[in-house]
């Protein structure tokens with residue numbers, strides 16, 4: 050990694066945002082944020098999910114009008130009416146959810162909105178040359194003629210960076226840029242950012258991961274619940290200090306996890322072949338065995354078959370071939386109800402569409418999928434009293450913060466919604482638990498809680514299958530780790546005996562050739 | 572049987588296809604910009620009526636042509652206002668326009684001429700022989716023009732962006748609302764031409780509900796043509812040929828149910844949208860708005 054050059058204290062501020070307040074109906078997303086970014090530095094903006102980072106950047110870009118506060122760019126007061134003006138002032142944004150058009154070519158995406166000379170005709174050849182030259186100049190390897198949809202995510206991100214450069218931005222803002230990247234792609238991104246800084250560019254790097262702050266930034270500003278809680282020089286701070294600033298209390302960065310004592314297999318998939326929603330092969334002969342009393346982590350880059358694997362195991366998708374066994378039963382192709390009866394619980398990755406009915410009260414959400422349980426019903430009649438009592442108890446035990454069991458699920462924060470789903474799924478005392486991205490988009494406090502629950506379930510002799518795109522989560526929780534790539538398991542590792550680099554290589558589809566086939570590390 | 576596949580069948584195909592081409596090219600532009608357009612039928616009816624009325628008053632069919640386009644553009648502006656500015660439901664808006672397209676001309680017929688079924692006879696657009704009028708070549712020239720606009724111009728790139736991913740388009744400073752208005756209104760102009768074709772090109776009067784579902788066939792053609800200008804042209808020719816065949820079959824008194832042939836376009840479209848023949852690939856942002864708020 051390039052040696053981080055410390056911008057001198059005399060470097061002039063490029064961006065000053067002082068006392069920014071932005072209110073949404075019922076939420077104060079930014080509640081007096083100060084952010085000062087100096088020319089030529091990589092400045093990390095650190096905060097939990099929902100802390101207000103993206104909102105702040107949207108305010109800067111003129112997508113939202115701040116309710117209070119002052120913004121200065123290059124020392125001049127700036128109140129942009131829209132992204133165009135922000136771009137005109139030399140700012141560029143790489144969005145958390147890429148603002149790119151899959152059907153367009155790389156060049157079309159880059160030039161869109163600034164197609165150059167004002168003639169009617171679109172000169173694609175000239176544009177391709179310009180874009181190719183620009184990519185060359187900044188070492189952003191990408192084919193200007195390629196169709197965007199055909200590119201891997203890391204490459205698509207380069208297109209966003211390229212577009213910002215094409216638009217002439219000298220200050221680049223990246224909103225959670227590593228979320229979808231493999232560790233290797235992250236390293237490549239770091240290299241690109243260092244090159245940009247050496248060329249005199251300024252970078253704001255938004256993240257909620259401490260590791261990234263240390264790896265890339267010169268200075269860091271931490272925000273919590275819409276307020277700036279501190280700015281530090283990265284070299285002079287520590288991860289625990291930043292974590293405490295970010296969360297507001299001391300944080301256990303790793304859950305306590307005594308060694309596992311795996312028992313007999315509880316969920317077994319054999320040679321699963323599954324077709325994805327767009328007709329593409331999603332799983333190409335996948336095998337896995339989940340034992341009682343272990344957490345089996347499945348890591349991989351999004352889009353390598355995770356969704357199809359979870360859906361197949363949950364009974365939401367039929368495999369083309371292969372078998373699924375739950376305990377001693379062959380449950381291949383059975384529907385979710387049958388699987389639930391047989392002892393499976395499922396925490397879906399999309400809690401809004403799959404996990405909850407947002408406009409139902411908590412009681413009804415607890416009832417979902419449990420209507421047959423004796424505790425909730427007698428014959429065709431739902432026992433409202435019992436339902437209410439059980440919901441109250443689950444809310445207490447699982448720390449679901451809501452005014453009453455009659456509150457609608459929509460009114461809960463992400464973390465509390467997730468805790469409600471987990472409460473419902475664990476109340477059934479399953480034999481096997483499918484946990485798909487169980488902590489995506491929830492706050493650190495809730496993450497800690499969810500992780501403790503998963504470990505507790507394991508210790509009670511249940512099998513827990515954890516599917517996550519967050520490598521740290523996989524490393525922290527799993528007893529065994531499988532790497533999913535291209536619809537196959539391409540690596541199996543024992544936790545604690547494998548490096549991030551090794552996992553990262555496998556996640557990117559590399560490393561297999563050298564070892565030959567599936568390797569077990571130890 | 573010799574004279575079944577004849578020059579007549581070819582010209583009849585063109586005759587039936589031309590109004591479909593106008594409406595379908597309008598629908599294509601509108602949908603490529605991301606606004607659903609089931610209002611083509613209504614635009615055609617309004618255009619057909621205004622064309623007849625304009626010709627009646629100005630005593631020249633060219634004035635009628637302008638009137639037909641203008642009236643349909645007005646209807647399209649209402650559609651755009653509802654769908655783009657008010658962010659109303661695009662299906663409801665289209666349905667309302669279609670109902671107005673039947674109702675308003677019927678009402679005006681009664682008010683102006685006191686005739687419930689149709690307008691008086693008016694002068695027709697000039698013909699170019701073989702039973703075809705001057706709008707037929709215009710329709711055929713329109714297709715490469717639309718192709719050029721969509722794929723080879725700056726505006727076309729922006730129209731596609733507005734239709735594929737309006738938020739991305741807005742994020743690079745494209746005024747999605749403006750492009751959408753422009754395309755919806757253009758679709759009104761073109762569908763209005765298609766309507767004028769019916770009343771002052773093919774016939775020489777407006778008769779009640781004379782579009783007779785052509786607006787919907789045009790939508791089917793856009794889907795069938797996978798939102799590409801030449802694909803859509805192919806679909807309109809196919810549908811026009813089905814219509815021509817149906818008439819031919821009736822004229823020759825052949826023992827084939829003409830209604831079956833008439834239903835063929837719809838049947839084909841249904842098969843196409845099942846995805847069995849090929850993937851249907853509509854603009855990804857169809858019906859979506861530029862901002863989440």
Ligand SMILES: Nc1ncnc2c1ncn2[C@@H]1O[C@H](COP(=O)(O)OP(=O)(O)O)[C@@H](O)[C@H]1O
Nearest residue numbers: 073076078096097098099100101102103104105
């Ligand atoms: N358009 C919006 N309308 C209402 N609330 C919003 C909107 N955008 C963000 N919020 C809320 O503002 C808070 C901060 O969100 P955000 O800036 O996206 O956080 P971060 O990017 O740090 O994860 C959250 O509680 C979020 O729900």
Ligand SMILES: [Mg+2]
Nearest residue numbers: 102103104145
């Ligand atoms: Mg964010």
